Amino acid sequence: MNVTLKDIARKVGYSVTTVSRALNDYDDVNEETKQLIKRVAQEMGYHPHVIAQSLQRRRTNTVGFIVPATDRYLSDPYFLELLAGIGDGAAGYDFDLLVSTCKPMDPKEHLVYERMVKGRRVDGIVVARTRCDDERIAYLVSEGFPLIAFGRITSDLDFPYLDVDGEKGVCEAVEYLIGLGHRRIGFISPSMYLMFAKHRLDGYRRALQDNGLELDLALVVEGNLTQAGGHQRMEQLLDLEEPPTAVITGNDLMAFGAMEAAQERGLVVGRDVAVIGFDDVPLAAHFRPTLTTIRQPIYDIGKMLSQMLIKIIKGEELAERQIILQPELVIRESSGVG
Amino acid sequence: MNVTLKDIARKVGYSVTTVSRALNDYDDVNEETKQLIKRVAQEMGYHPHVIAQSLQRRRTNTVGFIVPATDRYLSDPYFLELLAGIGDGAAGYDFDLLVSTCKPMDPKEHLVYERMVKGRRVDGIVVARTRCDDERIAYLVSEGFPLIAFGRITSDLDFPYLDVDGEKGVCEAVEYLIGLGHRRIGFISPSMYLMFAKHRLDGYRRALQDNGLELDLALVVEGNLTQAGGHQRMEQLLDLEEPPTAVITGNDLMAFGAMEAAQERGLVVGRDVAVIGFDDVPLAAHFRPTLTTIRQPIYDIGKMLSQMLIKIIKGEELAERQIILQPELVIRESSGVG
DNA sequence: CTCGACGTCCGAAACGTTTTGGATCTTTCG
DNA sequence: CGAAAGATCCAAAACGTTTCGGACGTCGAG
Numbered sequence: 001m002n003v004t005l006k007d008i009a010r011k012v013g014y015s016v017t018t019v020s021r022a023l024n025d026y027d028d029v030n031e032e033t034k035q036l037i038k039r040v041a042q043e044m045g046y047h048p049h050v051i052a053q054s055l056q057r058r059r060t061n062t063v064g065f066i067v068p069a070t071d072r073y074l075s076d077p078y079f080l081e082l083l084a085g086i087g088d089g090a091a092g093y094d095f096d097l098l099v100s101t102c103k104p105m106d107p108k109e110h111l112v113y114e115r116m117v118k119g120r121r122v123d124g125i126v127v128a129r130t131r132c133d134d135e136r137i138a139y140l141v142s143e144g145f146p147l148i149a150f151g152r153i154t155s156d157l158d159f160p161y162l163d164v165d166g167e168k169g170v171c172e173a174v175e176y177l178i179g180l181g182h183r184r185i186g187f188i189s190p191s192m193y194l195m196f197a198k199h200r201l202d203g204y205r206r207a208l209q210d211n212g213l214e215l216d217l218a219l220v221v222e223g224n225l226t227q228a229g230g231h232q233r234m235e236q237l238l239d240l241e242e243p244p245t246a247v248i249t250g251n252d253l254m255a256f257g258a259m260e261a262a263q264e265r266g267l268v269v270g271r272d273v274a275v276i277g278f279d280d281v282p283l284a285a286h287f288r289p290t291l292t293t294i295r296q297p298i299y300d301i302g303k304m305l306s307q308m309l310i311k312i313i314k315g316e317e318l319a320e321r322q323i324i325l326q327p328e329l330v331i332r333e334s335s336g337v338g
Numbered sequence: 339m340n341v342t343l344k345d346i347a348r349k350v351g352y353s354v355t356t357v358s359r360a361l362n363d364y365d366d367v368n369e370e371t372k373q374l375i376k377r378v379a380q381e382m383g384y385h386p387h388v389i390a391q392s393l394q395r396r397r398t399n400t401v402g403f404i405v406p407a408t409d410r411y412l413s414d415p416y417f418l419e420l421l422a423g424i425g426d427g428a429a430g431y432d433f434d435l436l437v438s439t440c441k442p443m444d445p446k447e448h449l450v451y452e453r454m455v456k457g458r459r460v461d462g463i464v465v466a467r468t469r470c471d472d473e474r475i476a477y478l479v480s481e482g483f484p485l486i487a488f489g490r491i492t493s494d495l496d497f498p499y500l501d502v503d504g505e506k507g508v509c510e511a512v513e514y515l516i517g518l519g520h521r522r523i524g525f526i527s528p529s530m531y532l533m534f535a536k537h538r539l540d541g542y543r544r545a546l547q548d549n550g551l552e553l554d555l556a557l558v559v560e561g562n563l564t565q566a567g568g569h570q571r572m573e574q575l576l577d578l579e580e581p582p583t584a585v586i587t588g589n590d591l592m593a594f595g596a597m598e599a600a601q602e603r604g605l606v607v608g609r610d611v612a613v614i615g616f617d618d619v620p621l622a623a624h625f626r627p628t629l630t631t632i633r634q635p636i637y638d639i640g641k642m643l644s645q646m647l648i649k650i651i652k653g654e655e656l657a658e659r660q661i662i663l664q665p666e667l668v669i670r671e672s673s674g675v676g
Numbered sequence: 677c678t679c680g681a682c683g684t685c686c687g688a689a690a691c692g693t694t695t696t697g698g699a700t701c702t703t704t705c706g
Numbered sequence: 707c708g709a710a711a712g713a714t715c716c717a718a719a720a721c722g723t724t725t726c727g728g729a730c731g732t733c734g735a736g
Binding site: 340342343344354355358359362386387389390391392393394395 | 721722723724725
């Protein structure tokens with residue numbers, strides 16, 4: 001049904017070997033026969049059987065990405081952009097992208113990774129949203145399997161990663177708020193098992209300390225990265241004896257929820273209370289009020305991730321095995337006027 | 339380096355055949371040997387080489403999905419949800435998901451499909467966002483390749499699909515607006531080469547006709563499905579001699595843009611002008627004002643799509659080869675109070 | 677006792693490629 | 707003229723699995 005090398009060989013009267021080598025442009029086949037074979041292959045509608053090639057070459061030309069879907073919804077627009085970046089970056093090298101979804105910390109998460117690795121379904125894996133103590137990375141490193149991580153981890157395992165300097169980003173945001181006169185600044189953190197939560201909290205701490213403000217632990221709460229989580233935690237902060245006049249959240253989605261919670265209490269965001277998010281998802285610029293946020297170029301990060309990974313797969317040396325990008329504070333309405 | 343059947347065979351002293359059959363639970367192998375082989379396989383950390391299996395079984399257990407990424411951004415949250423649905427639906431059958439991105443109507447789009455089909459990378463393909471005259475579907479049908487489409491097409495080609503009754507949805511929305519007293523209702527349509535644009539426009543037309551309103555072509559404009567497109571087209575509508583008092587858009591993203599455009603002119607959406615979207619993406623409920631929209635359950639649709647596709651791949655009969663789901667009008671603030 | 681059935685196992689071929697290690701023939705050059 | 711060098715080709719093995727067809731021994735029925 002499908003044209004194979006054997007079919008072409010029979011047709012042109014050469015061996016399978018020669019046909020294969022002709023199509024792969026080896027130079028130990030006569031130029032004329034090469035042209036002939038290529039023409040016939042074209043005419044017969046030949047396309048290489050990618051699976052057979054993979055088996056023989058021990059290379060699938062595919063990278064894997066397991067989306068940590070939190071539940072029914074991949075609520076975070078973040079991941080689609082990351083995915084698009086990874087996919088496009090891979091496509092630039094003629095690599096495909098194999099996607100699975102799995103709830104983070106699900107006991108069968110390990111099986112999903114194992115299937116990709118041991119089944120040799122992919123040549124390398126992109127690990128996103130690193131955890132402080134990340135068994136996924138530990139596993140891949142111990143298997144000697146090519147990986148690239150988006151995010152660091154606490155242990156000093158050596159592996160290639162790309163990360164955004166969340167500490168610096170939050171630090172700048174806090175200092176910006178302090179500059180606006182805020183003294184009680186809340187922080188809605190992502191779950192602390194996530195590495196980037198730690199970095200961002202560090203930035204929060206450092207900024208307070210550098211500016212002689214005391215850390216009030218009541219102002220630091222832990223949300224779940226969803227809009228609903230932001231909403232809930234914001235209410236908790238507003239219920240305090242001395243509520244904060246400004247709040248920084250672990251991602252934009254929680255910022256959206258926090259702004260809603262404030263608005264429901266009749267507060268005007270940007271005047272009565274300032275809110276700053278993290279990510280700069282496309283909607284941040286369009287929410288009412290528009291969201292001041294710490295921008296990280298997610299699509300580009302995705303693209304860089306797959307490019308780095310493919311270099312590793314191909315055995316090329318990486319110019320930089322560990323990259324830290326600087327985020328950028330994007331000032332809009334939700335933080336009030338400067 | 340990786341454990342193969344041969345390694346196990348050598349270890350237990352049986353043939354590769356027997357090991358294979360034991361692990362696949364054939365009943366022509368002694369129960370005790372079967373247990374022994376399974377245990378040893380487990381101990382040695384055996385995992386089947388998926389690629390080799392695919393080659394032999396002529397089955398990849400993988401479905402393909404090509405995201406029609408419009409440009410740098412997969413701006414539409416829609417696709418991530420669809421993707422998650424497809425991925426989870428497939429995972430339920432132990433199928434993987436291979437994702438590519440390609441700009442719609444890009445000349446090399448065909449190559450992307452061809453690569454998946456002819457390279458036998460996948461067992462079936464999900465085609466989303468059908469076009470009136472869809473060469474992708476024509477191609478897959480002509481190749482006899484398993485496919486499932488999200489959306490119909492104009493020709494009467496027979497292929498399995500799932501679609502949402504956009505005509506009915508828009509029709510109901512228009513009638514709802516008419517019930518609120520609106521007489522000049524604008525329609526920001528997606529590009530007309532998209533099949534769902536046609537259906538939705540049909541619904542718009544039918545509702546007007548059924549209610550004795552005349553169709554004013556100046557009120558129908560064509561946007562590009564992005565926020566910016568909605569913004570631009572809304573301005574165009576508001577610039578008319580007799581601007582509309584209500585506008586329906588082809589998707590939520592355009593509705594967001596349209597609302598912005600109205601707000602920038604000092605109009606209060608929901609009072610001065612009504613806006614209704616289509617999709618009900620997660621953010622529709624959180625935008626200011628919250629968006630009245632025609633809801634289609636995207637995640638569930640994705641899940642159904644891959645489930646139907648996998649049934650087709652397995653050669654099972656589909657209870658229904660063509661399914662039309664009914665959308666639901668979700669009334670929120672942007673359409674004004676009833 | 678013989679025959680067929682059954683239970684258990686295995687060799688070899690196959691899936692569609694790529695690669696290794698020559699084979700064969702022609703050309704070139706001392 | 708002989709040998710080395712070069713050009714062009716190919717058979718066979720390999721990648722890791724599944725499956726086809728049969729082999730071999732044992733056991734129960736006739």
